[in-house]
Amino acid sequence: MHLGEHGMVTVVETGQYTHIGVSPISGALGAEISGVDLSQTVDDATLGEIRRALLDHCVIFFRGQTLTPDRHKDFSRRFGTLNVHPFVGHVAGHPEIIPIVKEKDEKVNFGGGWHTDMSFLAEPPLGSVLYALETPAYGGDTLFASQYLAYDLLSPGMKQMLGGLTAIHTAGMQYGVESEASKNNAKRKSMETKATEEAETTVEHPVVRTHPETGRKALYVNEAFTLKFKGMSKRESRPLLQFLFEHATQDAFTCRFRWETGSLAFWDNRCTQHYALNDYHGQRREMHRVTVDGDRPF
Ligand SMILES: O=C(O)CCC(=O)C(=O)O
Structure with a gap:
């Protein structure tokens, strides 16, 4: 772990919760929520606290849930409209649900590298709601990294420089016809992924984004989908991007979630x-x- 000299990692101070239990799982981000049964319609006051916990902790976890695909969608829809992934197949009858499966005899997993979901979209997701149907006896944990901390612990000079930069994002490195990742995706028989020319489309996003609900600044580049800085070549962009990818995912900014069948994670994609x-x-x-x-x- 290598913390910069510019600040200390702290958990955001939160107000009181009266409808749910909220227990942080690391000093950087992440909290387990208790006292909620997501198989039932959640009342507005409880939902408000869940939303606040998400904003306070960036990723929240529920355990012991029993969700049908419809209930999973109903809960998620309380936070916004649902996305249909342009390149990944869906659960039969549920275009808004991606099955993330690795069979016993498969080698490649989905999401096996640091990333922010779908930053190749002009309007990338608010967040993702991931529900565990079958979990291995050991392993298969998920790591999360706070991109607020990644921004906060940069030097004033770096913050100032990044504040003026725009990055180019694309799905091409993951779903482009010629990409290495597409070749790996093709080996994964349990999940359908499309390799298309459409994936090469690019979009522009600020390198530092302001969270629309908390007003906090977060670093917003990721190795899976960020191609280069606007106005620079890939070669010119590479050293600074590489520094930011490594900086943004250092241990001190992370938490690690151990899944059980029935666990559900809801991450805020705008700051993790x-x-x-x-x-x-x-x-x-x-x-x-x-x-x-x-x-x-x-
Ligand atoms: O399977 C997981 O734990 C996370 C999958 C992932 O990276 C994603 O859904 O973007």
């Missing part, structure tokens, strides 16, 4: 990155992901 560990070969893992639409970053 995540990484699905691939350390459970020979075991099966099956999740369902619903993705909530977001706004254009500013």
